[in-house]
Amino acid sequence: MKSALLYTTTAVFAFLGTYFLNLTATNSEQYLAVVAIVFIDGFFGVWAGAKTEGFKTYKAIKVLQTLLVWVFMLTGVLMIEKGFEGTSWLSETVCAPFILFQLISALKNAERAGLIKNELLILILDRVDRHKHTIYGNQRTPN
Numbered sequence: 001m002k003s004a005l006l007y008t009t010t011a012v013f014a015f016l017g018t019y020f021l022n023l024t025a026t027n028s029e030q031y032l033a034v035v036a037i038v039f040i041d042g043f044f045g046v047w048a049g050a051k052t053e054g055f056k057t058y059k060a061i062k063v064l065q066t067l068l069v070w071v072f073m074l075t076g077v078l079m080i081e082k083g084f085e086g087t088s089w090l091s092e093t094v095c096a097p098f099i100l101f102q103l104i105s106a107l108k109n110a111e112r113a114g115l116i117k118n119e120l121l122i123l124i125l126d127r128v129d130r131h132k133h134t135i136y137g138n139q140r141t142p143n
Contacts, residue, residue: 031074033095
């Protein structure tokens, strides 16, 4: 009885491990993009915060919390894409806005840390806005 339970448990964990290994290996670029952008934003955010109000441990830990949440979100989205035919657009729809907002946040944090000049940040954000208006035209743009 004990050995049957042990074999069943081992088989279940082996299946889950193999499934998630295959899922992450197949979509490694998406996972690396999420990890990189969260750490870039977090690095500049902690640096900027340390310059203005001193190092705060809870803000550094918040970077790991954000990373964990978005890795779980990406995993769930990729599982839905794999499980349901016709949903291959889902990861781009969910993750692309997140990556864009994190990138803009990283630029703002880098400016607050004194690593890029305010004029350069304004130029970059103006180009993002111009591109947004080119895409959406006179329609109300999403916030």
